[in-house]
Amino acid sequence: MRPLSVAIPEHHGGRGLHVKECLGVLAAASYESLSLSLIFGINIALFLEPFAKYGNTLLQEKVFHQFLENKAMGGLMITEQAYGSDALNMRTSYQQDGDKYRINGEKHWQGLTGAADFWLVTARKKMRMVNLYVI
Numbered sequence: 001m002r003p004l005s006v007a008i009p010e011h012h013g014g015r016g017l018h019v020k021e022c023l024g025v026l027a028a029a030s031y032e033s034l035s036l037s038l039i040f041g042i043n044i045a046l047f048l049e050p051f052a053k054y055g056n057t058l059l060q061e062k063v064f065h066q067f068l069e070n071k072a073m074g075g076l077m078i079t080e081q082a083y084g085s086d087a088l089n090m091r092t093s094y095q096q097d098g099d100k101y102r103i104n105g106e107k108h109w110q111g112l113t114g115a116a117d118f119w120l121v122t123a124r125k126k127m128r129m130v131n132l133y134v135i
Contacts, residue, residue: 014068042075046076047074073115091124092105103123
């Protein structure tokens with residue numbers, strides 16, 4: 001009754017992020033409905049798996065709980081109007097300010113627009129410009 005639990009670590013109440021199970025859910029959903037498969041695929045591969053691997057551990061408990069108990073969904077913001085999904089030319093940037101991040105940019109498309117409760121937003125770290133002089 002909780003298909004997205006396959007992409008949530010066991011210590012957060014999920015089934016443990018086993019690739020075989022994640023692919024099994026996607027295969028079963030694909031057989032029944034392409035749109036359902038896309039919803040599961042975006043949640044599993046583009047939100048839950050990266051969040052489990054790289055997400056802030058203090059946020060993981062709250063977010064995973066919402067997926068398991070309240071049928072939350074997550075999406076990914078990567079594309080930009082001028083660059084599409086060309087992540088190497090991404091212009092959206094972030095700066096860390098204490099324990100918070102400031103994001104500057106514009107995203108063009110989001111997986112699960114209008115349906116996601118949580119988002120992963122892709123951005124590059126804003127670097128200070130360094131002037132190099134060759135003499």
